[in-house]
Amino acid sequence: MNAASKFAGANDRPMVQVIDAHKSFGAFEILKGINLSVNKGQIVAIIGPSGSGKSTLLRSINHLEALNKGEVWVDGIQVNRPLTGHAFEQHINSVRQRMGMVFQHFNLFPHMTVGENVTVGPIKLRKMPAARARDLAMELLGKVGLQDKYDAYPSRLSGGQKQRVAIARALAMEPSVMLFDEATSALDPELVDEVNLVMKQLASEHMTMIIVTHEMRFASEVADRVLFMDGGIVVEEGPPSEIFSNPRMDRTRTFLKKHLAG
Amino acid sequence: MQGLDFSVVSSYLDIIWVGVWWTATITVSASLVSVLGGILLAVAVLHGPSALRYPMRLFSWIFMGTPLLLQLYLIYFGLVQIGIDIPALAAGIIGLGLHFAVYNADILRAGITAVDMGQTEGARTLGFSRLQTLRYVIVPQALLNTAPPIGGNLIALLKESAIVSVIGVTELVHSAQLAISETYRPFEFYVIAAVLYYVLNLALEGILKVIETRVEATR
Ligand SMILES: Nc1ncnc2c1ncn2[C@@H]1O[C@H](COP(=O)(O)OP(=O)(O)OP(=O)(O)O)[C@@H](O)[C@H]1O
Ligand SMILES: [Mg+2]
Numbered sequence: 001m002n003a004a005s006k007f008a009g010a011n012d013r014p015m016v017q018v019i020d021a022h023k024s025f026g027a028f029e030i031l032k033g034i035n036l037s038v039n040k041g042q043i044v045a046i047i048g049p050s051g052s053g054k055s056t057l058l059r060s061i062n063h064l065e066a067l068n069k070g071e072v073w074v075d076g077i078q079v080n081r082p083l084t085g086h087a088f089e090q091h092i093n094s095v096r097q098r099m100g101m102v103f104q105h106f107n108l109f110p111h112m113t114v115g116e117n118v119t120v121g122p123i124k125l126r127k128m129p130a131a132r133a134r135d136l137a138m139e140l141l142g143k144v145g146l147q148d149k150y151d152a153y154p155s156r157l158s159g160g161q162k163q164r165v166a167i168a169r170a171l172a173m174e175p176s177v178m179l180f181d182e183a184t185s186a187l188d189p190e191l192v193d194e195v196n197l198v199m200k201q202l203a204s205e206h207m208t209m210i211i212v213t214h215e216m217r218f219a220s221e222v223a224d225r226v227l228f229m230d231g232g233i234v235v236e237e238g239p240p241s242e243i244f245s246n247p248r249m250d251r252t253r254t255f256l257k258k259h260l261a262g
Numbered sequence: 263m264q265g266l267d268f269s270v271v272s273s274y275l276d277i278i279w280v281g282v283w284w285t286a287t288i289t290v291s292a293s294l295v296s297v298l299g300g301i302l303l304a305v306a307v308l309h310g311p312s313a314l315r316y317p318m319r320l321f322s323w324i325f326m327g328t329p330l331l332l333q334l335y336l337i338y339f340g341l342v343q344i345g346i347d348i349p350a351l352a353a354g355i356i357g358l359g360l361h362f363a364v365y366n367a368d369i370l371r372a373g374i375t376a377v378d379m380g381q382t383e384g385a386r387t388l389g390f391s392r393l394q395t396l397r398y399v400i401v402p403q404a405l406l407n408t409a410p411p412i413g414g415n416l417i418a419l420l421k422e423s424a425i426v427s428v429i430g431v432t433e434l435v436h437s438a439q440l441a442i443s444e445t446y447r448p449f450e451f452y453v454i455a456a457v458l459y460y461v462l463n464l465a466l467e468g469i470l471k472v473i474e475t476r477v478e479a480t481r
Binding site for chain 2 (some may be wrong): 062093100121124
């Protein structure tokens with residue numbers, strides 16, 4: 001547990017708040033009334049079986065999926081404000097700059113060098129002068145251990161390196177919260193640790209993070225709080241010590257038995 | 263039978279160079295029109311408001327379904343009648359450019375559709391608007407991925423540029439004809455013109471190679 005969350009005052013409004021989120025794809029209701037509240041500096045891990053709606057929830061926070069019902073608040077701003085057309089476009093583009101999102105498949109821009117991937121956001125969106133953006137990118141790439149790859153194209157990088165660049169790219173927007181959707185699932189096992197290490201470092205710097213993961217060990221090491229989702233609801237949540245060692249719900253126990261084995 | 267005598271060409275080099283210059287100018291300008299126009303058409307058809315899509319289809323149909331010759335006549339001689347007077351050179355560049363823009367648009371439309379959805383999501387989550395996403399992320403990738411077929415179109419454009427002579431632009435074929443009308447030596451001047459087209463072709467292929475190398479660097 002990190003200090004910021006430990007000492008977060010009772011009046012602190014949450015950095016991320018999801019209120020009664022419902023989402024259907026066609027006839028299938030994938031999110032069935034999710035509530036989630038993440039304080040500044042807190043790290044929440046979301047676990048659960050495949051198809052339980054973890055990605056959908058994370059994508060709803062970023063409005064890659066539009067909720068059918070419910071509200072999402074980030075940094076005091078409602079993400080899914082009831083605006084339409086151009087007004088909503090402007091709103092969502094600005095609120096998205098407060099969130100960094102990291103995908104399973106990296107989604108780096110292959111036609112840009114590593115440096116360009118990291119600087120394009122600051123230059124085009126934050127109107128940062130190119131020289132300053134370069135300094136910022138160098139600093140962030142240094143942080144993820146990839147300064148020497150500044151001029152390389154993503155195609156030349158390993159999966160672990162790609163994901164670290166993707167994290168640097170997200171950080172370059174200086175977001176208030178980072179969202180990770182199975183950041184290490186597409187990686188060869190030997191490359192998982194280097195990415196987890198970067199995420200742990202972010203945790204130690206009190207970045208607010210929501211981490212969807214299949215890695216129970218990592219979740220227990222890094223998270224302040226763990227959410228177990230199944231069938232579109234939050235079945236159980238609590239500190240990792242409780243969820244992993246002493247789960248209250250049968251569904252949690254069954255899931256963990258499968259995933260902690262070995 | 264008259265013997266071949268290429269030495270006659272040397273006194274007409276001035277006019278031949280004029281032809282080379284205009285062919286190169288028309289090719290470069292019309293290429294730009296065809297690529298930029300192709301991008302605009304492709305984006306409009308894929309992402310534009312539906313009010314725009316049908317006019318775009320009609321536009322594509324006109325430029326794909328009719329001969330380039332007719333299109334040039336229409337732009338140069340036809341539009342004057344409704345008060346739009348375009349100089350021959352501009353009419354040639356516009357006609358040639360739009361004709362190939364329609365073909366480039368077809369290629370680019372497929373290229374844009376083929377870019378992974380994750381690219382759009384990656385850009386949108388950073389805070390890029392739809393338009394910025396297209397401009398900085400999707401269209402550049404589509405252009406890189408479709409560089410070979412678009413390059414093929416530009417080579418075709420270079421050759422087709424000769425047709426602009428019909429509206430009186432002194433491009434290479436037209437300049438050869440001018441020299442022939444004074445010397446009555448069609449063989450020599452057409453051969454020279456052919457050789458010069460070949461050289462221009464090589465130059466264009468050289469430029470396309472440089473672009474391809476740049477593309478390869480990202481793979
Ligand atoms: N765009 C979509 N259209 C239709 N169905 C979808 C869409 N996205 C997700 N689903 C469905 O919603 C359900 C939940 O998907 P989601 O990706 O949120 O699950 P998840 O918990 O992230 O699973 P995993 O652990 O496999 O990543 C799945 O059954 C999926 O098939
Ligand atoms: Mg998922």
